Amino acid sequence: MYYVAKVNADMCAEYKCNTCTLYCPEANTLMFDKVGNTSWVDEDRCKGCALCVYVCTDMLSRNCITMEMVHGKEE
Amino acid sequence: MGTNIYKINPEFRDIMPKEIIDLEENATWSATTDKRGIKELPETKELLEEHSLCAGCPEAAALRYVLAALPKPEDTVIVNSTGCTSLMFPHIALHTVHSLFGNQNAVATGIKRVLDWRFPEIEKDVVVLAGDGATVDIGLDYTLQSFFRQENITTICFDNEVYANTGGQESGATPKGQVFKMAPTGKKFEKVRMWELAVTSGCHYSMNMTASAPKAVAKAVREAIFVARYLGPTFLNIYTPCILEIGLNANEGLREMKEQDKERFAAFKFVSPEAEELLAKLKEEGRL
Numbered sequence: 001m002y003y004v005a006k007v008n009a010d011m012c013a014e015y016k017c018n019t020c021t022l023y024c025p026e027a028n029t030l031m032f033d034k035v036g037n038t039s040w041v042d043e044d045r046c047k048g049c050a051l052c053v054y055v056c057t058d059m060l061s062r063n064c065i066t067m068e069m070v071h072g073k074e075e
Numbered sequence: 076m077g078t079n080i081y082k083i084n085p086e087f088r089d090i091m092p093k094e095i096i097d098l099e100e101n102a103t104w105s106a107t108t109d110k111r112g113i114k115e116l117p118e119t120k121e122l123l124e125e126h127s128l129c130a131g132c133p134e135a136a137a138l139r140y141v142l143a144a145l146p147k148p149e150d151t152v153i154v155n156s157t158g159c160t161s162l163m164f165p166h167i168a169l170h171t172v173h174s175l176f177g178n179q180n181a182v183a184t185g186i187k188r189v190l191d192w193r194f195p196e197i198e199k200d201v202v203v204l205a206g207d208g209a210t211v212d213i214g215l216d217y218t219l220q221s222f223f224r225q226e227n228i229t230t231i232c233f234d235n236e237v238y239a240n241t242g243g244q245e246s247g248a249t250p251k252g253q254v255f256k257m258a259p260t261g262k263k264f265e266k267v268r269m270w271e272l273a274v275t276s277g278c279h280y281s282m283n284m285t286a287s288a289p290k291a292v293a294k295a296v297r298e299a300i301f302v303a304r305y306l307g308p309t310f311l312n313i314y315t316p317c318i319l320e321i322g323l324n325a326n327e328g329l330r331e332m333k334e335q336d337k338e339r340f341a342a343f344k345f346v347s348p349e350a351e352e353l354l355a356k357l358k359e360e361g362r363l
Contacts, residue, residue: 049131
């Protein structure tokens with residue numbers, strides 16, 4: 001079990017800001033869905049650094065991303 | 076080279092991993108789009124794949140911007156040197172060459188000259204990507220000599236101000252007084268101002284910046300590559316702190332870079348008059 005980022009899609013869709021996707025250090029992990037106008041996280045690739053939380057919460061004060069615990073399949 | 080090397084044999088298509096198929100279908104190349112840039116990052120396949128750097132490493136973020144800003148990735152050769160940067164290169168879908176520690180600019184010189192001779196009709200870019208240890212300490216001679224010779228290569232230094240990969244020894248780029256695990260007495264002399272040395276040594280384009288603004292990094296990389304292609308050597312010094320060595324949490328790298336934007340890495344930009352003319356012309360043509 002470990003932490004990964006989770007985007008609140010409803011809150012995120014209000015802003016369409018796209019900023020967090022640029023600051024994520026992982027490639028193709030925090031992506032943007034043009035149809036739903038929201039960012040989304042590929043949980044298999046997220047290393048849990050919480051940099052996107054810093055961007056969304058501290059820099060932009062939008063609070064759309066939280067860190068949540070995920071569990072492996074065998075657990 | 077060219078994008079043909081990324082085409083998958085139809086016979087093997089069904090057993091290929093999704094990432095390889097994505098590279099063919101969703102990655103952007105100069106042949107498929109007029110103007111690559113970081114605005115494509117959130118939707119397209121990136122040229123970097125699941126790298127092995129630490130969680131929250133600013134260097135990895137900077138590499139994403141560099142790769143997204145390359146004007147012609149399929150005709151670009153990246154030369155790198157020993158350090159954390161070299162850990163990422165096996166994960167990049169481009170031609171990369173790993174040189175000996177410090178030799179990167181000498182190796183890049185040879186590659187660029189042979190490419191110009193072998194493919195005179197195609198514009199090929201050679202980009203050097205190395206850390207501050209390779210650029211400022213061990214490879215200072217080779218780096219400066221390549222500037223003196225006016226080689227058409229872009230040198231990008233990911234400056235984390237320490238030999239981070241080997242546990243924290245001080246480098247020439249370490250600021251005065253800084254203490255690290257393997258340098259307990261603190262640095263005795265000032266940080267080497269490599270971006271100013273680059274100007275004195277004949278670079279046409281020299282910048283000192285942090286990786287805190289993705290668009291600024293991408294713009295600088297693009298301009299530096301175009302100036303190197305048509306005029307002569309260019310140099311970018313980008314601050315990408317090692318969060319482990321300076322004792323920060325994984326999510327604090329960006330804040331550290333933003334703080335240094337006003338201090339040690341206050342914006343420095345030098346563009347020679349010829350380069351300014353060239354950039355204005357490229358902008359008019361819509362290539363920048």
